């Protein structure tokens with residue numbers, strides 16, 4: 001059966017943009033701005049690791065949502081190496097979160113827990129194999145993560161990944177992630193068959209983002225060739241701005257690190273160690289007056305020229321989308 005539903009209705013939003021979850025960047029102010037702007041605003045639960053913090057954030061967002069045209073959701077990293085995953089899922093279920101995005105692992109527990117009370121779960125996928133696993137677990141849709149995305153970018157271009165997902169799983173809605181920062185970008189992925197655009201990097205250069213000014217300025221000044229992939233931060237290829245500190249850190253794990261990551265006896269613990277070390281480095285880099293510059297960003301930094309509010313970003317994208325659609329009518 002072909003998915004012919006209305007994604008806005010499914011997500012309880014006005015316009016098909018998802019403010020993507022971003023470790024250390026997404027915050028409550030961005031979620032509130034997204035809800036005011038009528039889009040789906042999401043954050044990784046990992047941004048709230050202190051006891052009771054996540055619970056009180058969810059309470060605040062639940063009451064703020066009343067009467068707003070947009071909605072909010074959470075991202076759970078469902079990898080075995082995430083020590084917060086099970087606890088965070090329990091808290092989200094308790095607070096009746098309506099929308100989940102899972103990344104980097106098996107989403108079974110999240111799908112079962114969310115479906116028990118009617119919440120929706122979309123799974124990050126970069127290829128058909130992982131999509132099939134999520135499909136078999138009865139996910140509600142996919143986030144197609146393609147080339148050029150901020151964070152853990154996929155290896156495949158959206159021009160291939162979106163139609164392939166639509167061909168194999170026509171009954172599931174798809175959100176397109178990777179390199180989208182404008183209304184023309186949103187239109188292009190809708191033409192390919194995506195139901196919504198999922199944007200991260202564009203919202204780092206926002207007034208509300210919870211990172212230092214240097215990071216936001218770096219998004220504005222970086223071009224597509226300044227974005228490189230490194231496995232040093234999490235073990236999985238992750239996109240960062242090629243600052244002097246990134247060059248010092250290096251882009252590839254050495255042979256010994258690769259050995260420890262692949263050896264069945266050391267794999268899990270070594271990956272955890274790499275991730276904890278990577279998180280610490282990234283954390284230092286987003287604080288005010290930092291001297292380290294390890295900044296995650298996608299290739300769409302090329303298209304971002306100004307730091308404005310989240311609502312202004314959404315307004316601009318809506319207008320660009322309208323103009324792009326109009327120009328095609330005359331083509």
Ligand SMILES: Cc1cc2nc3c(=O)[nH]c(=O)nc-3n(C[C@H](O)[C@H](O)[C@H](O)COP(=O)(O)O)c2cc1C
Pocket residue numbers: 020021022023024025044075102103124145148149150151152177178179180198199200201202296297298299300
């Ligand atoms: C700074 C940053 C942090 C990110 N953190 C996460 C995260 O914690 N969990 C996740 O699933 N994706 C994360 N991502 C990926 C985004 O959710 C999204 O897939 C990506 O930003 C889309 O590509 P774009 O940046 O080109 O818009 C992150 C991306 C960035 C830029």
